[in-house]
Amino acid sequence: MSDDFFLFDTERLGTLASEDTIKKGLSYFIENRVFALDAQENMLLAQVEGSKPDQPYWVELLRGEDGQLLVNCDCASGRPVCKHAIAALYSYAEQAGNQDGGEGIGNTMEEAIAERIKKGRNEVKVKLIGGNLGFGIWQATSLVSATHWQRSYQVHIRSLDARMNYCTCPDLASNRLGTCKHIEAVLHYAKKRPEYKKLKAKV
Structure with missing residues (x-):
């Protein structure tokens, strides 16, 4: 924190x-x-x-x-x-x-990833629905969306480091970044948990 x-x-x-x-x-x-x-x-x-x-x-x-x-x-x-x-x-x-972010985010792709990290931290709530912290399925819900309907997506965490994770949202399917705000929300949540350090130590 x-x-x-x-x-x-x-x-x-x-x-x-x-x-x-x-x-x-x-x-x-x-x-x-x-x-x-x-x-x-x-x-x-x-x-x-x-x-x-x-x-x-x-x-x-x-x-x-x-x-x-x-x-x-x-x-x-x-x-x-x-x-x-x-x-x-x-x-x-x-x-x-x-x-x-003032240390010179070098290019458009890094800026786009940084934006999703920020939105994941501030605009998405997450809940583990299956598996565990390092290899699990999560529900990620945006607090505010373009419509009046709250949309929830499933996030599948396969790695806490590599961009190998999956989300059912349309952004991940189209942005070619390997991440989205829902995945970043889960990773942000996971990194604050006591179990995270134990999982990292096993890698």
Whole structure:
């Protein structure tokens, strides 16, 4: 897990808010409603456009003394973490990803893979439905899709290192990259599990 407190992936976001709130926050981020993002060591500030463009919400996210995320938002939604805060976290994750990628991603193919890694971390939830961490079948569901229907795909993990994995999504069939955001979501999830190091040690 990253040492960056405000860098949340799909799994960690799921501990903060309901799936519906996360989906709305992701939609706000995709619609470019987050601006004036200011990151400091233990505080994240942002303005997020709501239903009235001329009346954006101020969102303040703090790292509490107990290591918990504290949120203050003008929306007064009554929820500990609102959709505006989720949108701000997504915006911060994108900003951090752009900085990490600044070591000169060399070509279009690497950029396309990096984009799928980022989307897998932030936009897909996964569940093991058969087998084990290193050789199993997973269900991968996008939080937001081009349609209003949530689409789930099956991911078959054959290797934690080589691009030998398979997904039933149309992107993998057409992109010639050897991966997709669903596969990358599973790999991201797997690498955070304690069993991962044991599997790697056997290779």
